[in-house]
Amino acid sequence: MERRSFLKMSAAMGCAATVAGCNSSSSDVEVAPTTPIDPTTPASVEKMNWSSCLVNCGSNCPVRVFSKDGVITRVESNFTISDKYGDHDVRACPRGRSLRKRVYAPDRLKYPMKRVGPRGAGQFERITWDQALDIVAEKLQSTIDQHGNESIHFTYNSGARYHFSGKQCLYRLMNLKGGYLNAYGDYSWSQIYEAASKTYGSAGPGWQGSSVSEMQNSDLVLMVGYNPSEIRMSGSGEAYDFLSLKQSKKFKTIIIDPRYTDSAVGKEDQWLAIRPGTDAALFEALAYEWITNNSVNQAFLDEYCVGYDEKTMPAGVGYEESYKSYILDNKNVGELTAGANAKTPAWAAKITGIAEDQIIELARELAAAKAPFIQIAASLNRQAAGENNTRAGYMLPILLGQLGLPGTNCGGLCKGSSMTAPSMPTGDNPVKKAISFFTFTQAIEDGKNMTVLSDGVQGVELDADGDGKLGNDIKAIINYGGNALINQHSDVNKTAEIIGDETKCEFILVVDNWMTPSAKYADILLPDVSWLESEDLVNQSYAAGDTATLVQMSTSVEPMFESRPIYEVCVDLAKRMGVESEFTEGKTRQDWLDSFYATAKAATPELPEKEVMLKQGIHRKYLPDGSYIVLEDFRNDPVANPLGTPSGKIEIYSSALAEKAKTWKLKEGDVISALPKYVPTWEGFEDTKTKEKYPLQLTGYHTKGRAHSSFHNVPWLREAVQDAVWMNPIDAQSRGLVTGDKVQIFNDRGTIEVEVKVTPRIMIGVTALGQGAWFQPGSSVDKGGCLNVLTTHRTTPITKGNPQHTNLVEIRKA
Ligand SMILES: Nc1nc2c(c(=O)[nH]1)N[C@H]1C(S)=C(S)[C@@H](COP(=O)(O)OP(=O)(O)OC[C@H]3O[C@@H](n4cnc5c(=O)[nH]c(N)nc54)[C@H](O)[C@@H]3O)O[C@H]1N2
Numbered sequence: 001m002e003r004r005s006f007l008k009m010s011a012a013m014g015c016a017a018t019v020a021g022c023n024s025s026s027s028d029v030e031v032a033p034t035t036p037i038d039p040t041t042p043a044s045v046e047k048m049n050w051s052s053c054l055v056n057c058g059s060n061c062p063v064r065v066f067s068k069d070g071v072i073t074r075v076e077s078n079f080t081i082s083d084k085y086g087d088h089d090v091r092a093c094p095r096g097r098s099l100r101k102r103v104y105a106p107d108r109l110k111y112p113m114k115r116v117g118p119r120g121a122g123q124f125e126r127i128t129w130d131q132a133l134d135i136v137a138e139k140l141q142s143t144i145d146q147h148g149n150e151s152i153h154f155t156y157n158s159g160a161r162y163h164f165s166g167k168q169c170l171y172r173l174m175n176l177k178g179g180y181l182n183a184y185g186d187y188s189w190s191q192i193y194e195a196a197s198k199t200y201g202s203a204g205p206g207w208q209g210s211s212v213s214e215m216q217n218s219d220l221v222l223m224v225g226y227n228p229s230e231i232r233m234s235g236s237g238e239a240y241d242f243l244s245l246k247q248s249k250k251f252k253t254i255i256i257d258p259r260y261t262d263s264a265v266g267k268e269d270q271w272l273a274i275r276p277g278t279d280a281a282l283f284e285a286l287a288y289e290w291i292t293n294n295s296v297n298q299a300f301l302d303e304y305c306v307g308y309d310e311k312t313m314p315a316g317v318g319y320e321e322s323y324k325s326y327i328l329d330n331k332n333v334g335e336l337t338a339g340a341n342a343k344t345p346a347w348a349a350k351i352t353g354i355a356e357d358q359i360i361e362l363a364r365e366l367a368a369a370k371a372p373f374i375q376i377a378a379s380l381n382r383q384a385a386g387e388n389n390t391r392a393g394y395m396l397p398i399l400l401g402q403l404g405l406p407g408t409n410c411g412g413l414c415k416g417s418s419m420t421a422p423s424m425p426t427g428d429n430p431v432k433k434a435i436s437f438f439t440f441t442q443a444i445e446d447g448k449n450m451t452v453l454s455d456g457v458q459g460v461e462l463d464a465d466g467d468g469k470l471g472n473d474i475k476a477i478i479n480y481g482g483n484a485l486i487n488q489h490s491d492v493n494k495t496a497e498i499i500g501d502e503t504k505c506e507f508i509l510v511v512d513n514w515m516t517p518s519a520k521y522a523d524i525l526l527p528d529v530s531w532l533e534s535e536d537l538v539n540q541s542y543a544a545g546d547t548a549t550l551v552q553m554s555t556s557v558e559p560m561f562e563s564r565p566i567y568e569v570c571v572d573l574a575k576r577m578g579v580e581s582e583f584t585e586g587k588t589r590q591d592w593l594d595s596f597y598a599t600a601k602a603a604t605p606e607l608p609e610k611e612v613m614l615k616q617g618i619h620r621k622y623l624p625d626g627s628y629i630v631l632e633d634f635r636n637d638p639v640a641n642p643l644g645t646p647s648g649k650i651e652i653y654s655s656a657l658a659e660k661a662k663t664w665k666l667k668e669g670d671v672i673s674a675l676p677k678y679v680p681t682w683e684g685f686e687d688t689k690t691k692e693k694y695p696l697q698l699t700g701y702h703t704k705g706r707a708h709s710s711f712h713n714v715p716w717l718r719e720a721v722q723d724a725v726w727m728n729p730i731d732a733q734s735r736g737l738v739t740g741d742k743v744q745i746f747n748d749r750g751t752i753e754v755e756v757k758v759t760p761r762i763m764i765g766v767t768a769l770g771q772g773a774w775f776q777p778g779s780s781v782d783k784g785g786c787l788n789v790l791t792t793h794r795t796t797p798i799t800k801g802n803p804q805h806t807n808l809v810e811i812r813k814a
């Protein structure tokens with residue numbers, strides 16, 4: 001790069017010469033931080049490009065990027081249309097609006113780098129692109145030759161939702177080279193997928209329930225852990241839909257959450273504080289009330305479901321294994337008397353912390369509602385018994401027969417509207433073996449001995465004893481656009497040990513924009529371009545609520561320093577690895593982009609020509625496919641439209657799970673059950689043994705100030721949203737803590753230091769911390785405040801997923 005433009009960019013970045021990843025050049029980069037831009041500067045002297053905030057919050061918001069002489073001056077959101085709901089702008093939240101700070105962050109990666117110190121220490125030296133790509137190609141090839149394709153693994157990554165030049169390019173390259181070890185599931189919804197597919201026959205109804213718009217036809221919206229105001233913040237997003245519909249005052253809202261969230265704060269009709277991980281006990285008590293008061297929808301249960309009572313049990317399974325018998329703890333058909341272990345409101349009150357009379361009242365209100373809209377949020381699936389929690393939640397609409405009808409939801413997450421924008425085709429992975437995304441650390445340590453029945457390995461041959469082994473370890477990792485190599489994965493201290501050992505995983509490639517905690521573990525670290533330096537056509541992502549969008553991104557500024565788009569990097573790697581023509585299919589970068597645009601236009605004919613889109617930036621449509629009622633077809637005609645379950649019906653009793661319960665090898669305390677059940681778990685409220693040492697429950701949440709770990713390096717956002725652990729005044733008083741105190745949160749896995757926020761917005765005995773702060777290695781106390789120092793590698797029982805909201809801790813003054 002020319003020295004002049006390097007200095008200009010360094011100036012824009014306020015580059016601190018000592019920051020890792022920013023230190024390779026001489027001290028001539030020590031310049032004053034960015035001069036503030038006069039907000040009255042007329043736009044006419046600036047250039048404006050459309051771009052998009054491609055973070056994983058569920059919406060890819062459009063942003064307008066203003067620049068002058070090749071330097072970004074400001075970022076604004078979309079305000080071109082109107083504020084009328086349904087015809088509204090799609091305005092980015094403060095994250096999207098702070099993108100200038102992120103592009104010019106001092107820890108921006110500038111050059112390809114090679115590790116020189118111990119792995120994880122963050123010591124690198126600058127190398128050329130040719131040197132870097134030679135090493136990467138050689139390492140990948142030699143790993144394939146020595147250990148096989150199944151020893152190469154991609155860690156989970158959701159940080160850059162590009163369609164063209166993103167992670168798909170790397171998957172495509174590796175598929176052309178014989179593939180890699182697959183991962184199934186994800187940190188967001190693994191246990192939901194399992195719960196929904198066992199109950200409804202596909203994962204769809206779980207992560208795609210009814211659209212938010214159906215709330216208009218509801219009289220009671222029950223939000224169990226659902227917090228749109230903090231997790232769906234975009235201008236097109238569910239928060240805006242929810243609040244706009246809420247203003248119509250047609251429906252009552254009841255929120256069940258350990259925290260008094262922003263979705264509540266005065267707008268809710270009722271907040272019921274619940275202990276994390278105990279929702280299933282509440283659901284069972286509601287079931288008890290409905291069964292004993294004859295308010296279950298018996299006709300619906302008889303016609304549409306399997307396993308409620310003696311009438312619909314699978315062949316050979318008796319009433320005593322039915323849901324009704326379980327709830328009543330009564331083995332006699334037709335009797336409503338409660339056994340000693342009946343799931344009564346009094347029983348559930350002790351577990352959940354919700355008073356008995358409030359549970360009874362909630363049962364009454366839900367039963368009386370004409371069209372209850374029930375959403376069981378993903379936070380319940382990120383608990384130690386996540387699969388059972390979620391299945392138990394689906395029982396609410398099922399027992400009431402309130403699904404497939406206007407204004408109702410099956411318990412799933414709201415379906416977002418969508419318009420098609422194609423992505424780089426990845427091709428098929430020739431390797432069929434797969435591990436749960438969450439067990440990659442185990443597969444590095446001892447993948448060879450991971451099995452189907454113990455560890456949920458998929459796609460392997462079964463031995464004579466009916467089990468099958470993965471048979472190999474992970475030897476190389478590709479980490480693109482993700483921070484789950486360490487920061488977003490659990491038990492950071494243990495993870496650091498595993499990935500820090502070069503004899504186990506022999507090669508780690510990281511591609512990112514910033515010197516993140518995961519980037520520090522790279523052997524080769526490659527600098528990607530940022531969103532604002534990229535051209536792409538992206539859609540609304542996966543959870544943009546009722547407004548679908550297409551956004552035409554164009555490059556606002558040239559790629560900074562030596563950063564390069566991953567598409568180009570993959571072409572160069574493909575050349576080195578002998579698959580260039582297969583990779584490019586003879587197309588240029590522009591050919592790909594043009595063909596993607598043509599495909600998008602074919603799917604959405606009213607999309608203007610690209611020239612027009614470059615100027616207007618966004619094409620949007622409110623409910624392009626109308627309002628969606630989940631399982632409507634099945635409800636209308638269950639014979640013509642059977643579900644994908646073995647019985648074709650809603651499976652309250654799952655024979656597939658009954659079989660797994662018999663055959664799978666589980667850790668002590670783990671439960672797989674044919675019926676959805678409340679399970680008292682390790683490090684849950686009822687784990688009295690661990691509570692002797694660590695008496696406080698600690699749940700994570702997705703904070704407004706970041707998306708996961710993304711945007712942690714934007715000081716504006718750190719100021720706007722405090723990273724503090726929430727604690728009830730009663731718990732604080734007994735520990736002598738006041739708001740603003742530095743505290744240490746600790747358990748057997750580690751200690752972190754953060755501030756405390758003392759607030760009645762969290763229930764007694766429970767604490768909560770926003771996840772995603774960056775781990776700061778090097779001392780026994782993580783001063784970065786990364787929640788995952790405290791979380792465990794132990795998996796959920798069925799999907800071997802992430803129970804990251806289940807933790808017991810103690811807190812003391814630092
Ligand atoms: N304790 C706890 N842990 C959790 C969760 C929790 O609730 N509690 N939530 C989990 C969930 S649901 C998820 S989805 C995961 C998310 O985990 P990740 O998918 O790892 O998400 P991020 O932390 O946002 O990391 C995204 C990375 O992408 C990088 N990036 C951004 N833009 C670009 C780009 O243009 N190019 C490249 N190459 N890189 C880019 C960012 O710098 C960042 O390092 O975290 C999980 N971890």
Ligand SMILES: Nc1nc2c(c(=O)[nH]1)N[C@H]1C(S)=C(S)[C@@H](COP(=O)(O)OP(=O)(O)OC[C@H]3O[C@@H](n4cnc5c(=O)[nH]c(N)nc54)[C@H](O)[C@@H]3O)O[C@H]1N2
Binds near residue numbers: 056257277707805
């Ligand atoms: N601002 C922001 N938005 C995001 C993200 C982000 O990082 N930041 N991440 C995005 C991604 S990838 C995902 S997967 C989603 C995650 O979406 P969710 O999984 O729904 O988000 P969480 O914040 O983990 O949990 C939501 C609420 O559940 C509560 N909660 C925790 N445990 C329990 C429990 O056991 N029972 C009940 N009833 N409530 C509980 C928390 O206090 C929190 O208020 O958010 C997306 N949106």
Ligand SMILES: [Mo]
Binds near residue numbers: 187188189
């Ligand atoms: Mo997620």
